[in-house]
Amino acid sequence: MSQEFDIAVIGGGIMGCATALRLSEGGMRPIVLDQGDLGQGASGVNAGTLSLQIKRVKLMPYALKGHHAWEAMGEAVGFHKTGGYTLAFTEREAGLLHERQALKAGAGAPISFVSERELRAAEPMLTRKVLAASHCPEDGYANSSLTGQYYRGRLRDQGIAYRERCPVTAIDRDVGFALTTAGGPIRARRLLLAAGAWLKPVAALLGVDLPVRARINTVSVTERMPPLTASVIGHATGLLTMKQKPNGTVLVGGGWQGRGTPQAGRGQVSADSVMPNLALAQYALPALARARVLRSWTGFEANVPDFYPLAGALPGVEDAFVLGCVRGGYTIGPYIGGLMGDFILGREPELPLFDPARDFNEDTI
Amino acid sequence: MIRLVRDQSAQIKRASEVRFTFDGAQVPAHSGESLLAALIRSGHLHLRDAPEDGAARGGFCCMGLCQECVVRIEGQVVESCRAMVTSGLAVTSLKART
Amino acid sequence: MTEHVDIAVIGAGPAGANAALAASRHGLSVTLLDEQSKPGGQVWRARSAAILDAPSTPESAAGGALRQRLQNSAVARLGDTRVWQIERTEDGWVLHLLRQGRVEQRRARALVIATGAREFVQPVPGWTTPGVLGLAGATALFKQDLTLPGQRTVVSGTGPLVFFVAAEIRRLGGEVAGVITPNGRGDWLRALPAMLSRPDLLLRGARWVADLMLAGVPIHWRHAVSTVAGDGRVAAVGFRPLDADWSPVGAERGIAADSLCLGNGLIPAVEAAELAGVALEHRPELGGWLPRRGADGETEVPGLFLCGDGAGIRGAAAAEIDGRLTGLRAAQHLGAETASERAALRPRYARAARFGMAMTALSMPRKGLAELTTPDTIVCRCESLTGGVIAAEIAAGAGSTNAVKSGLRAGMGACGGKFCQTAVARMIAAAEDRAEAEVPPPTARPPLRPVPVSALAGEFDYSDLPIPKPAPL
Structure with missing residues (x-):
């Protein structure tokens, strides 16, 4: 029996989980899938620095919002x-x-x-x-080590489905998407790729080449x-x-x-x-x-080559989205995940996203 | 009483006695033996306090893995089971209150 | 400048030392590294310089003979040397060492890892009390420093080690307050056929037991230590009877003692092999998680070979032959012809391994023993995390040792998880009704042993700092 969801989020790091939380608040039924444990990629092994001094100038508004998000998470993430x-x-x-x-x-x-x-x-x-x-x-x-524990708790509290140690091995276009995973087949109307450093092989399952x-x-x-x-x-x-x-x-x-x-x-x-x-x-x-x-x-x-985020619709695949490659992603992740959720929900994000279809070799941001 | 395993303790010859200090207390020892052995023999079992709950800890694995027997020598944390006794060494504990 | 040798061997116990000797006899340059000052490993650990004279034992004699053979060989020995990182290069290996407070490198065309084992101790209330030593840990104290853990010691654990430790305490003039072993007499009877291949060891073990009985030392078969009482030092040891699965049943009794030696079998020390790139597999009959290896110590990583208890607990006698086989296999990798020599050794290895594995089977804890770890028992010693806290984290969805490590720091402390990860993995498997083979240990990370920052920094010259292109603005 395959299970059907409004959206499957591939990658249970900060960005995938933060997006899933916003989507769930907006009435969608997401499932988060991770090849390992939640928050054990870059989200869980970075140095945890939340410093505006090392953020990119054009990402500063996002970083400032990100700081507030971390402050609100507080003790639970060792802020x-x-x-x-x-x-x-x-x-x-x-x-x-x-x-x-x-x-x-x-x-x-x-x-x-x-x-x-x-x-x-x-x-x-x-x-x-x-x-x-x-x-x-x-x-x-x-404390980046607490990322997995924190988001696991948030997903559970909000009744969001998630599967750990559940790599996605194939994605077929159907009415929506049919995913082959280590935990069995999963069907979803939409797809968000939030697999961090693994975005390239995951996008390749859809025939998309991301320059990650x-x-x-x-x-x-x-x-x-x-x-x-x-x-x-x-x-x-x-x-x-x-x-x-x-x-x-x-x-x-x-x-x-x-x-x-x-x-x-x-x-x-x-x-x-x-x-x-x-x-x-x-x-x-x-x-x-x-x-x-x-x-x-x-x-x-x-x-990606211009060191700005991928945040928006996945080029060439209807109902598929991508979020990742955010320089300062630990700081900005919880905030930009929310923006991504708004975008998928059809709302106007508070700050603009970063079109993954742009020319990465031109100054387009 | 018949012993199939004989007590051979009297046949052990050790190097001449030296002294070092542990939290200021004089500890008799033999040059070249491990600090941990000398500390155990003189009854110093409690070498540090666990950082989270403050409970007493002492040597456990005796092979440089568990880090339970660490002490401080010249500001550096060392495993007492792997550190050698030398005469006059000043060793301090990692106890919370000393 | 880094020295370049044909073969580097990590670990100078029976396996590593024999691997080094065997390869060296084929004319290869071999460096043998060990964190102890003298070769011998844990089983044949050398006496400290403070011991001028003492009666010989089978262990001191075997260790002495090995040290003599090394002395007479061309093997270069590096004692008091800790390997903290292992890196593979195009033409071999770089070992990063810590010696005398400094870091240095050694290069080798082939690498033999023989890092041996550490012990598993099932956590029980009070096992962190000063005066509680590991069972294998106590043997290090006996062999190196001829020192007792206390005046009156309870000795508890599985397999033959518990009787060796009790006998050594008596030999060194101490008092054994009691022997407590989860094994039943029937377990030993069943191991008898495998033990008959080593009548010498069988006889020695029988002497230890008979001596304890003559001395009136109580031996509590099919029992386990359930609590350790004492404020700041051991005062008494509580123990309970076990059922066939080693679940504690029946009331606790107590013995007054000032020290306790406690152990439940050995675990292969696999971290060095993991850093070298070998995948792990679960082999409970050999001690649990092992680096995967093929015949004569070869691995799927080119130029990497494994031997001894670190590749599966088979005991010292098997480790000696395993070491020779592996050293010869490594020599073959570098062009020597060793196939016939190895073929001749294999039957001896198989015999020794059979005996060793029978001892491993006696020593491995059975499932019920985990019930001794109560919710209030400290499981992670470094961070003082109790069984209850870890169980709650698992119940909240932490389904791997890495997840428990990240969430609670169980394995992030000074010991790097060496004394909690096995218990944690078993807790996860039990709670989620998964096989132990599905719950691997957490990812191994360097350094293999703590390294002072001053050693890593070395003679740092600020102007040598490679200044990168500034990050994009």
Whole structure:
């Protein structure tokens, strides 16, 4: 017996789940399918940084809304608004930081530059080698490990069907869509592809070629340490994000690349990335030297060539939609999922979506 | 009483005794043995407090895996089952109240 | 600069050391790495430098002989060396090491992983009390430091190890307050045919049991430790009778003691093999989740070979021969002709493995033992997570060890899940009525052992930082 739904959402990360929640509120009956567990892709393995200082200028309105969404989710997702500092150690970095943060401030992020004295008062354990630092009081973090638990609870509370460890292996056009899955056949009137770094193989099941690529970002975590830093710490080049969790562990990221492909399963950590990443963290926060690293892992961050989201109708397939490749997707995901839901419900989204049929090599956004 | 497994403890010769400190207390030990062994022999079983519930913990797996026996030496957390005793070593516990 | 050898072997126990020796005899350059300072593994762990003299035991003699053979060989030994990451390259392997507070690399054309086993301990109330040691853990204390866990010790667990530990306590001058074993006498009788291939070991075991009986030490067959009492240290150990499935039945009794050695069989240490790219399979008769391997230790990953208890719990005698076979197979991969030598070894390996697997069968916990873990029992020691909390997470839909790990941090603590993941997986399987084979352990992550940031950072020069193209604005 195949089950019939108004829409099947392929991919149970933040974007798929957030869209399903909005669709359900709007009266549709969705089902969320994930090849693994909910929220265990990029949604669950990223460093959890919620920083306006590293968001793209044109995505700033979405990021600001995203911040509010995380704040509203609060304790259940480990949200903490700590404020964040972005550090420059060289003249070149300071120049870069001033230039970029001015544009981001102009786009609505409350970013300012702080003096050496202010920085030292706020973060006394940081190195004295900081040449310039910007600050954003809105910055903070959430605990990405809790994504799956959180959305599983939300879906259950709202009576939304979901299947975990249920990869979709074939999609046939019928009246709507007929999905072949590990958990049996599923029929749906509409389809949303929200499979993150796995969008390309999933879209290929419909004969659509999406130009989705993936970066393989590395994150590491230390054992519990005494208080070392109270803010989210970033670096002008983007090579470092660092935060100390309430339990004392220090989470270090910065987009250092691991190895592997989404198709081949989880990526692998490259020691040649972990070592300079931690070296930079120790450079910024010397007391980190004595912490032991307990775990490093990677996550796939999907993108398209113009680094703007795919959010709208799937080109060439009626009643099919796609959402993904959002730079800063952890921050923006809960919000843009809602916009996507509105779009599928036939409502006007609060902010415009990003047409997946655009020319990715032109400046169209 | 007949013993099929003889008590051989008297035949064990250990290196001369040295001392190290654990949270300030003098601990007799033998140079080159594991910190954990010396601590257990002198009755120091409670080496740390579990961070979440504060309960007492001590050596468990004795092979460098479980991390229950960790102590602090010169600011660095080390596994006491894998650290060697040297004379005069200053070892502190990871207890909440010390 | 990184050194490049033909074969690197991780783990210098009976399997790894023999693999290294066998490959080295074929003229290949071999480096043998181990986190202990001297070869021998857990089973033949060497005495510390603090022991100037002590009576020989079968374990110290076997370990001594192995160390002597290595000494006389061309095998390069790297002791006190922890492998924290394993990476495959186009022409072989890079091992990332932690030695003396620094990281370094070693390159090898082929890799043998012989990382052995760790023990499974079914969580019971109070098992986190100081003075409770793992059963295998206690043997490390005996072999290396000739030190007892306390003055008066309860010894509890499955298989032959429980009697070895009790005998060692008596040999080292301690008092055994009682032996508690889930196995019944009938289990041992049934294992007898397989044990007859090793009359020496059979006799040794019989001596241990007879000695305990002569000394009036109570042996509680078909019982298990159900509670540990004591504030800050062990004061008493509670135990209950078990039924045929090892479910606790009947009332608890107690024994006063200041220490407890507790273990329920061994689990292959598979994380290194996982990082090297091998898929796992579930083989309960060999200890649970194992890296998949073929004949003579070969795997589907080119240039990667596995041997010893880390590839299935078969015991030290089988591990020695398995190591030789695997070392020879690795040598063949690099051009040596070893096929006939291996063919001659295989029957011996099969015999030794039969004995070892009979011991594994005695040691593996049966389903009912999990009932000893009450809702208030700490299951994840690192994060102090109780059975009740984990059961609630599973009931809320967390259907994999990865999901429980993410939601609760069971497996994110300092031990990396080594002492909770098996119990958690069994809880999921039981709660959802799925086979254990459907609930694999959580994804293995490096580092294999904790690594200080200072070691990873090394001699960092800021100007070496590769500054990327700025992210799109």
